[in-house]
Amino acid sequence: MRVAAVYYDGRSAKAHPVTLCLEDDKLLLQGKEVVRREVLTGLEIQPPLASTPWVVLFADGARCEVADSRGFAELFPGTDSRVAALENSWRWSGFALLLVLVIAGAGYVWGLPYAAQRLAERIPVELAQSLDRQVLADLDRHLLQPSRLSPERQGQINAKLGNLVLADEAGRPAGLEFRASAELGANAFTLPGGNVVVLDALIELADDDEQIVAVLLHEMGHVAGRHALRQLLQASAVGLALAWYVGDFSQVLAAAPALLLEARYSREFERDADQFAADALKANAIPPGRLADMLQKLEAARQGNYNRKFADGLDYLSSHPSSEERINRLRSQ
Structure with missing residues (x-):
């Protein structure tokens, strides 16, 4: 299976259209001007946020962006977008904000007085x-x-x-x-x-x-x-x-x-x-x-x-x- 992507070599801003596929434990990246094979364990995969693409980071600073989320998930079955889905959910974002406010309030009501007491003693x-x-x-x-x-x-x-x-x-x-x-x-x-x-x-x-x-x-x-x-x-x-x-x-x-x-x-x-x-x-x-x-x-x-x-x-x-x-x-x- 091949997935379309855009490759940046980390040295210039030029975008290289490429395709990605797997060869055993390696990722094969092919394009008109670039061919790379990288061991999967040496790659860092960043999930998308909102409408941003998946990003594959290489050890030398190069990166590859994949807009096809479904194709990327099929290419890398071990990855999923549950975290990204939570980040893009207004419901979960609201819950996270409420949780932060509760923690901040608890810190102000109980944590700050406790810290002030301990600091005053010292x-x-x-x-x-x-x-x-x-x-x-x-x-x-x-x-x-x-x-x-x-x-x-x-x-x-x-x-x-x-x-x-x-x-x-x-x-x-x-x-x-x-x-x-x-x-x-x-x-x-x-x-x-x-x-x-x-x-x-x-x-x-x-x-x-x-x-x-x-x-x-x-x-x-x-x-x-x-x-x-x-x-x-x-x-x-x-x-x-x-x-x-x-x-x-x-x-x-x-x-x-x-x-x-x-x-x-x-x-x-x-x-x-x-x-x-x-x-x-x-x-x-x-x-x-x-x-x-x-x-x-x-x-x-x-x-x-x-x-x-x-x-x-x-x-x-x-x-x-x-x-x-x-x-x-x-x-x-």
Whole structure:
């Protein structure tokens, strides 16, 4: 049996009309200007895609194109076009696209958080601390002002945290950074390296030091879980991948403050931080309801006039679970 084909020698663009047939374990290619015999095991056969022809590749770079799919299948009984048929099927193409989307979605929902957690556990403390210094310096330039609290008052708050009994010492903050901010209002937030920023308005909002300690213990729950670093890694995943490829992390580091302010903790992170705070409060003979009291105060404060663009990302009450659910859970412990 012979099948018509077009042969290209790999050295020029000239097309040579030829016929193909089999001679035992060899392919015989004959044309007006070319004759070749090649062992079948030395050939590479590429199936067609859509309306493209079958392609036979030779080891020296030559190629042969066969438009007669039926004749090619008869010439090479071991080949079939099932893969090509699947590639040309809208149904199977749609299924493949759906499968890719499902895998990508699963990677985003479960794979990315898992990878961020594992990476956060392996980042050296010194590197995380240097990131904190850069993030805080940038925030100081654009968003934060020096604290108006006296050194004595700052020392009192530090001393109260230092005297707390903690089941998980990993929650000890690397340090407390006291600042003021008209834009962020009553807030405290954790930096990726474990430092906790405490804003004056939060201290002023609290009725007593137990409420301040309760909020800071919530932040210490984020420290223990390295939530801020994990959140930053998740938010900058694409940037990190690009930075790893080109070897330049400067743009990712420059974007870290904005990512930190705009990223919201997940339901799991907030629940874990609340539970850390509740357990620590009970261990120190302080009712977990003191954190609930402070959450209610923050709920009222968030209705104020400070800049929601920044504050929403850091607000304890802007992320899931809802403030009412969290308050009820804390009061029930």
